[in-house]
Amino acid sequence: DIQMTQSPSSLSASVGDRVTITCRASQGLRNYVAWFQQKPGKAPKSLISAVSSLQSGVPSRFSGSGSGTDFTLTISSLQPEDFATYYCHQYDRYPYTFGQGTKLEIK
Amino acid sequence: EVQLVESGGGLVQPGRSLRLSCTTSGFTFGDYAMSWVRQAPGKGLEWVGFIRNRAYGETTEYAASVKGRFTISRDSSKSIAYLQMNSLKIDDTAVYYCRVGDYGQWGQGTLVTVSS
Numbered sequence: 001d002i003q004m005t006q007s008p009s010s011l012s013a014s015v016g017d018r019v020t021i022t023c024r025a026s027q028g029l030r031n032y033v034a035w036f037q038q039k040p041g042k043a044p045k046s047l048i049s050a051v052s053s054l055q056s057g058v059p060s061r062f063s064g065s066g067s068g069t070d071f072t073l074t075i076s077s078l079q080p081e082d083f084a085t086y087y088c089h090q091y092d093r094y095p096y097t098f099g100q101g102t103k104l105e106i107k
Numbered sequence: 108e109v110q111l112v113e114s115g116g117g118l119v120q121p122g123r124s125l126r127l128s129c130t131t132s133g134f135t136f137g138d139y140a141m142s143w144v145r146q147a148p149g150k151g152l153e154w155v156g157f158i159r160n161r162a163y164g165e166t167t168e169y170a171a172s173v174k175g176r177f178t179i180s181r182d183s184s185k186s187i188a189y190l191q192m193n194s195l196k197i198d199d200t201a202v203y204y205c206r207v208g209d210y211g212q213w214g215q216g217t218l219v220t221v222s223s
Contacts, residue, residue: 001171034210036152044144044152049210087152091209095170096142096154 002027004088006099012107013078021073021102023088028068032092035064035073038101039084047086048073080106109133109212111205116217119195129188129205129214136186137161140208143179143190145201146216155179155203158188173199195221 003026013019023033031051036044046055048064051071061076075082083106088099115127129141140163143155156169158179167179178191188205202216 032209038152043204043213043215046210046212055210089152089154089210094168096157096209098152098154101151 001095002029002090002093002097004090004097004099006086006088006102008102009100010103010105012105014107015078015080017078019075019078019104021086021088021104023066023071023073023099025069025071025090027093029071029090029092031067032090033064033066033071034089034091035062036087036089037082037084038087044087078104109207111207111212111214113203113205113214113217116203116219118220118222120223121195121197121221123195124191124193125195125219127190127192127203127205127217127219129190131186131188131205131207134207136181137183139211141179141181141188142206142209143188144204144206144213145199146204147198147201150201153201155190157209192219195219197221 005024007022033051035048038044047058047062052064063074065072085101085103087101110132112130119125140159142157145153145155156179158167176194181188200221202218204216205214
């Protein structure tokens with residue numbers, strides 16, 4: 001199975017900060033990496049597919065990049081509603097796998 | 108507006124069965140694969156499985172942890188995806204989400220608790 005290792009596991013930041021979350025795959029991937037946001041008690045929300053394609057309605061402060069084994073999610077200027085847990089997800093090879101999550105908290 | 112509503116969760120004893128439904132609207136169900144993902148209490152997301160659309164033979168893929176026990180199916184006439192769960196184990200306790208394809212809209216989830 002492909003392991004997706006996110007770093008950091010948790011992160012404290014302030015409104016307005018630029019934040020980057022990294023996901024490293026145990027094997028090289030094609031561009032089949034997605035990112036999801038989850039708030040406590042809520043279902044995940046799709047942010048990005050195919051490494052860098054923003055889902056409809058997702059603010060442009062979110063962006064994704066990467067290739068091979070290293071992928072990143074960047075939030076250019078944190079807003080109060082962005083404090084949540086973020087997951088990367090590979091859908092290149094079965095079984096599909098998720099990263100363990102990065103909890104983004106208010107500093 | 109795309110909507111997915113899971114139902115069928117509840118408390119079940121180990122070894123028993125349960126069938127979850129994912130009722131959808133707002134998109135052409137037959138054109139899309141459907142996925143199931145679960146989340147154990149306080150834990151991260153775990154991919155459960157996937158059913159392709161009719162154009163790809165409605166074939167399925169599963170995580171090793173559920174293969175042989177869980178079956179995903181779909182009824183395109185009703186726009187519903189199903190997750191049949193047999194031989195349930197305590198470790199299957201989780202909120203189960205359905206999702207459009209590999210990265211689309213998610214449902215709100217339904218809680219399955221496996222306990223004696």
